[in-house]
Amino acid sequence: MACGLEIPLRGYSDGGRVFLPACEIARNCPIPELLDKRLVIVTGKGGVGKTTVAVALGLRAAAEGKRTIVCEVSSQENASRIFDHTAVGFHEVEMEENLWSISIDPDESMREYVLLQLKVRAMRDLLFRSRIFNYLAAATPGLKELVTIGKIWELAQLDRKVKQGRKYDLVIVDAPATGHGVGFLETPRTFAAIARVGPIHSQAQRLDAFITDQEQTGTAIVALPEEMPVNETAALEKDLRDEVGVAVDRIYLNGLYPERFSKPECERLTQLAETEQGSVRAAARAAVSEHERARSQRAQLARLRRRVETPVKTLPFLFEPELGPEAARRLSRRLS
Amino acid sequence: MPELGEVLEGKEICICAGSGGVGKTTTSAAIATGMAASGLKVCVLTIDPAKRLADSLGLEELGNEARRVDPALFERQGVEMEGELWAMMLDPKATFDELVARQAPDEESRDRVLENRIYQQISNALAGSQEYMAMEKLFELHTEGDYDLLVLDTPPTRNALDFLDAPKRLTQFIEGRSLRVFMKPTGLAAKVAGRGTSVALGVLKRIVGFDLLADLAEFFNAFSGMVDGFQARAKRVNKLLADPSTCFLVVCGPQGEPVEEAVYFHRKLVEAKLPFGGVIVNKVHYPAEKLRGDGAVDLPEALAEKLEDADLAQRVAANFSDYQALAERDARNIDHLASELRTKGVIRVPYLDEDVHDLAGLAEINRYLFATGEERVAMAAGRA
Numbered sequence: 001m002a003c004g005l006e007i008p009l010r011g012y013s014d015g016g017r018v019f020l021p022a023c024e025i026a027r028n029c030p031i032p033e034l035l036d037k038r039l040v041i042v043t044g045k046g047g048v049g050k051t052t053v054a055v056a057l058g059l060r061a062a063a064e065g066k067r068t069i070v071c072e073v074s075s076q077e078n079a080s081r082i083f084d085h086t087a088v089g090f091h092e093v094e095m096e097e098n099l100w101s102i103s104i105d106p107d108e109s110m111r112e113y114v115l116l117q118l119k120v121r122a123m124r125d126l127l128f129r130s131r132i133f134n135y136l137a138a139a140t141p142g143l144k145e146l147v148t149i150g151k152i153w154e155l156a157q158l159d160r161k162v163k164q165g166r167k168y169d170l171v172i173v174d175a176p177a178t179g180h181g182v183g184f185l186e187t188p189r190t191f192a193a194i195a196r197v198g199p200i201h202s203q204a205q206r207l208d209a210f211i212t213d214q215e216q217t218g219t220a221i222v223a224l225p226e227e228m229p230v231n232e233t234a235a236l237e238k239d240l241r242d243e244v245g246v247a248v249d250r251i252y253l254n255g256l257y258p259e260r261f262s263k264p265e266c267e268r269l270t271q272l273a274e275t276e277q278g279s280v281r282a283a284a285r286a287a288v289s290e291h292e293r294a295r296s297q298r299a300q301l302a303r304l305r306r307r308v309e310t311p312v313k314t315l316p317f318l319f320e321p322e323l324g325p326e327a328a329r330r331l332s333r334r335l336s
Numbered sequence: 337m338p339e340l341g342e343v344l345e346g347k348e349i350c351i352c353a354g355s356g357g358v359g360k361t362t363t364s365a366a367i368a369t370g371m372a373a374s375g376l377k378v379c380v381l382t383i384d385p386a387k388r389l390a391d392s393l394g395l396e397e398l399g400n401e402a403r404r405v406d407p408a409l410f411e412r413q414g415v416e417m418e419g420e421l422w423a424m425m426l427d428p429k430a431t432f433d434e435l436v437a438r439q440a441p442d443e444e445s446r447d448r449v450l451e452n453r454i455y456q457q458i459s460n461a462l463a464g465s466q467e468y469m470a471m472e473k474l475f476e477l478h479t480e481g482d483y484d485l486l487v488l489d490t491p492p493t494r495n496a497l498d499f500l501d502a503p504k505r506l507t508q509f510i511e512g513r514s515l516r517v518f519m520k521p522t523g524l525a526a527k528v529a530g531r532g533t534s535v536a537l538g539v540l541k542r543i544v545g546f547d548l549l550a551d552l553a554e555f556f557n558a559f560s561g562m563v564d565g566f567q568a569r570a571k572r573v574n575k576l577l578a579d580p581s582t583c584f585l586v587v588c589g590p591q592g593e594p595v596e597e598a599v600y601f602h603r604k605l606v607e608a609k610l611p612f613g614g615v616i617v618n619k620v621h622y623p624a625e626k627l628r629g630d631g632a633v634d635l636p637e638a639l640a641e642k643l644e645d646a647d648l649a650q651r652v653a654a655n656f657s658d659y660q661a662l663a664e665r666d667a668r669n670i671d672h673l674a675s676e677l678r679t680k681g682v683i684r685v686p687y688l689d690e691d692v693h694d695l696a697g698l699a700e701i702n703r704y705l706f707a708t709g710e711e712r713v714a715m716a717a718g719r720a
Contacts, residue, residue: 046356047589078593117543127543130536136544140552177356190457198545227693228361260651269652272642280638283656290655292689319658322592322665 034249035061037218038156039171039210041185041246044222045232046177049254051078052323052331053222053315054174059332062098066169069100069155073148073176073184077103083325092155092166096325100166102155106144109151110137116161145187149207156210182236185211185244214247221251223304225297234307248310252335253301255317257294266291340683340705343613344371344485347583349478349576350613351488354587355597359618362692363587363685364489365393365423366701372421373410373702376484379422379477383470383491393423393695400427402477413699422483428469435472439565445558454555466491475573583613588673590620590666599676615677616705617670619687621663 034040035057042054054070061068069092070079077087080103083095090108092100111128118124127133137143154162156171176184188207195201211217219240223233233251240248261269266288273284305312313336318327344350344367352364361382368380379402390397393405402424407417433450440446449455467490474488541549559566576582584605588598598615605612635656639649674682685704692701 047594048357114543118539123539126536127539130540132536133540136540136552194454194457194551195545195548198547199543200545200548224357226691228691260655261648265648268643268648276642279635279656280642283635283639283652286656286659287652289689290659296690319661 034218034220035064035066035170037170037216039152039173039217040249041173041175041211041217041219042222043175043185043219043236043240044177045229048222048224048229049315050177050222051082051174052328053220053252053254053335054172055079055082055328056332056335057220058099058172059096059329060335061170061172062096063332065098067098067100067167068170068172069102069168070095070172070174071152071155072101072103072174074103079103079174082323082328100168104148104151106147107137109147110143112154112162113147113150142187142190145184146191146204146207149184149188149211150203153207153210156216182239182244185240185246189244212245218247218249220249221310223251223253224255225253225300225304227300230300230304230307233304237308237310251304251308251310251312252315253304253312254315256297256301256314257290257317259291259294259298261287261291263291339708340367340370340614341374343585343681344583347485347581347613349474349486349488349579349582351474351490351577351582351584352587352616353490353584353601355594358587358589358594359685359692360587361489362698362701363585363616363618363705364487366698366705367585368423368485368487369410369415369421369698370702370706371485371487372419373415373417375418377420377422377482378485378487379424379483380487380489381424381426381470381473381477382489383426383428383466390423390425393421395423397425399425400430409695413695415695415699415702419484426466426470426473428466431469431473435469435569436562439562439569441561445561448558449562452555452558454551455558471573471577472569475569475576478576578608578610580611582611584610585613586615588615588617590617590669592665592669595669595673598673602677614681614683615673615679616683616685617666617673618685620670620684621659621666622684622686623660623663623667 040057042050042057044050051072058068058070072079079101080086080088080093080095083101085093085095085101088101088103090103090105092102095101114124114127118127152171152173154160154165155168158167160167188204188211191204192201192208195204221233221236221240223229237248237251240246269284269287269291273281273288276284301312301314315331315334318331320327350367352360352367354360364380364382368378372378393409395403395405402422405421405423407420410417410421436449437446440449470488470491474486477483477486586598586601586605588594595617602612602615636646636649636653639652640646643649643652670682670684683705685701688697688700690697692698
């Protein structure tokens with residue numbers, strides 16, 4: 001890549017150039033744009049709209065001609081529901097042109113992994129029937145998360161070993177809700193540490209290297225413009241960066257109300273609400289409410305921007321009862 | 337709907353459950369505040385480090401020990417605090433360590449687990465450990481009997497089922513028949529060490545690696561002296577959850593997805609024979625007025641006349657129509673929820689203009705949670 005040793009120093013109006021040490025170069029080298037990566041992890045707290053953003057990103061990438069797959073890691077099938085599609089399960093199912101969806105099941109992923117490791121059928125059958133294997137598979141803490149990440153990695157490979165595996169340009173993961181930060185993404189590193197040597201160690205290390213390769217893997221955090229979600233997003237950004245070591249490329253602040261009324265207008269409407277009755281009064285009060293919320297959201301947006309290093313992009317609140325493919329498509333056009 | 341105060345009358349444990357992002361932490365804190373105000377000694381247990389909420393309760397940081405909230409803070413908000421409010425934030429790792437220490441037959445077994453490399457790696461991140469440790473702490477506090485009421489803010493689980501299964505899933509790996517495979521002199525630990533000749537084990541060694549298998553066997557082995565203790569305790573925890581003095585409140589939002597999850601969760605509670613107390617729907621858009629009656633009024637025109645500004649009138653009308661659509665969706669979803677749960681007992685908390693993160697907000701929420709039926713109707717009519 002033509003990321004020479006001369007880096008323009010930001011803030012110099014004369015375009016002055018200056019020599020930087022290697023670490024600075026690494027930091028300043030442009031990394032591929034979010035959708036040009038191989039893997040994008042969409043993360044954030046529960047109820048913030050992760051699935052919607054993951055699907056919208058998928059639609060956007062598909063519209064740009066990229067063969068894209070959106071992976072869900074719980075059995076909830078929220079992504080296929082947006083398309084009014086029946087549950088897809090552990091299958092790569094095409095939702096629209098260039099856009100596939102899969103719901104990753106850990107038990108199926110484990111079977112698939114073993115099938116790839118053991119070519120001899122008799123050996124596999126022996127293992128699958130063995131009590132020790134089944135016990136370890138069910139009881140070993142964190143193994144489900146590890147094989148799930150393993151499957152995500154497998155989907156992102158260009159030379160897939162899985163039978164009839166398609167090649168994807170981009171894999172988007174609708175990550176599990178972060179209860180306490182980053183546990184899911186740290187699983188490979190935890191396993192690499194637990195298994196000091198051996199095949200699991202090297203597999204886990206390979207997965208960790210993939211997740212933390214900032215050229216190939218990016219993350220987007222989805223947040224809401226409210227006090228606590230903003231605090232948690234700032235903490236999550238820090239943990240993802242410092243503890244997991246992944247690139248945080250975007251923060252999408254979801255559900256932003258439009259600013260429909262100015263302050264003087266709002267004052268007039270407050271007066272109107274006091275003197276009028278019926279629907280005129282109700283409409284005026286709804287407008288005042290909307291103004292208050294929009295204002296408080298803007299304050300949270302400003303607070304978030306002060307607290308994080310990642311670019312914050314906003315997504316509008318969609319005034320519609322339930323989200324369908326059209327709404328997701330509209331949202332996808334607003335992504336940047 | 338009986339008011340919340342009646343539902344919780346005589347209860348010793350109140351568990352607020354629901355999917356993430358529906359306002360469980362706030363609801364738990366508001367319930368605990370309301371019950372403490374009425375004269376009880378209440379402790380609210382949260383797992384979510386909602387920093388500002390801790391700040392607003394006058395607690396610089398919440399730890400694994402309960403702290404009392406200064407009653408003067410409530411007086412400033414006009415809340416008369418007749419009882420006591422205590423709060424704590426669960427530390428799953430510390431709780432797990434305490435549990436191991438309690439269950440270990442001797443110091444050596446305890447240290448063997450606490451110092452085990454795998455234990456140290458997983459005791460924090462173990463799937464289900466947050467959920468299980470929350471139950472564990474609840475059980476411990478209930479046994480000590482220092483409080484009239486314990487309110488538990490359950491950890492955010494993507495799937496409600498995970499939460500009910502947590503004790504089972506967690507004890508699975510240290511309990512029962514399967515573990516004994518490891519512990520017998522001829523068990524896996526010995527087999528891994530090479531004395532066994534099982535073909536399956538040979539295959540397993542090949543894909544897992546000898547060292548990891550040996551470490552895992554050692555990890556499971558370290559727990560061997562505690563299996564019975566863990567099992568007995570899990571049984572008592574489950575019994576406590578099913579006791580009539582326990583009350584599960586389902587918390588959700590008014591959108592389709594959270595409502596479906598609440599229906600599902602309610603079904604699971606009933607199947608597990610756990611005591612369901614009621615459902616709380618947060619952030620509800622109230623229908624502003626019953627507008628069908630004066631449908632003849634052309635709103636944009638009426639507004640334009642009053643405001644003498646056609647453009648502003650259009651925007652006010654458009655905003656109102658968006659707002660009404662959301663209010664109608666909420667009403668439909670809540671009707672659906674009430675009929676699925678075969679209850680009229682849906683407590684609605686409106687979508688307030690400011691998001692709730694301080695004592696003033698909690699006091700506002702409490703007006704809705706603890707209102708009687710008529711008060712609630714009156715408040716709804718008065719809003720927006």
